[in-house]
Amino acid sequence: MSKPKKTRPPNTIALNKKVRFDYFIEERLEAGIALQGWEVKSLRAGRIQLKESYVVLKGSEICLIGAHVSPLSSASTHVDPDPLRTRKLLMHRKEINRLIGIVERRGYTLVPTAMYWKRGRAKLEIGTARGKKKFDKRATEKDRDWAREKQRIMKTERT
Numbered sequence: 001m002s003k004p005k006k007t008r009p010p011n012t013i014a015l016n017k018k019v020r021f022d023y024f025i026e027e028r029l030e031a032g033i034a035l036q037g038w039e040v041k042s043l044r045a046g047r048i049q050l051k052e053s054y055v056v057l058k059g060s061e062i063c064l065i066g067a068h069v070s071p072l073s074s075a076s077t078h079v080d081p082d083p084l085r086t087r088k089l090l091m092h093r094k095e096i097n098r099l100i101g102i103v104e105r106r107g108y109t110l111v112p113t114a115m116y117w118k119r120g121r122a123k124l125e126i127g128t129a130r131g132k133k134k135f136d137k138r139a140t141e142k143d144r145d146w147a148r149e150k151q152r153i154m155k156t157e158r159t
Helices: 018-022 037-044 092-108 134-158
Strands: 012-015 023-033 054-058 062-067 088-089 108-119 123-130
Touching: 018 108, 018 134, 023 108, 023 134, 054 092, 062 092, 062 123, 092 108, 092 123
Parallel strands: none
Antiparallel strands: 012 108, 023 088, 023 123, 054 062, 054 108, 062 088, 108 123
């Protein structure tokens, strides 16, 4: 009998799994996102890709760039859907100022890690991240393989 598959919780819209491979995530923050009506419908259908998206600071605003929201075929005819439009993120001024300090002084990058529903509103989880070098990626993979091997050894010793 195979192991039961892990299913994501029903409130999760999209995950950005590539981020954990490319970056060291230091801290995670939650931000609201300003959406148009057709985008909300597409999110409910799970039609978003965060894979190549990133978060930038424009003046005193935070924006999500590169997130692809595919419009539904039933989208309105009088609205011209732009799947790659820049979306404004909603955060308190104090949080934005703190992020500005982290990005400009410490040299961190802001990356979207997940999108989910919270009380009927779409939220984006942002990670403050440092980029991994090639040797860091290899070391992470080696640690993961060793942990898997340890579990396998422990399992065979129990029986």
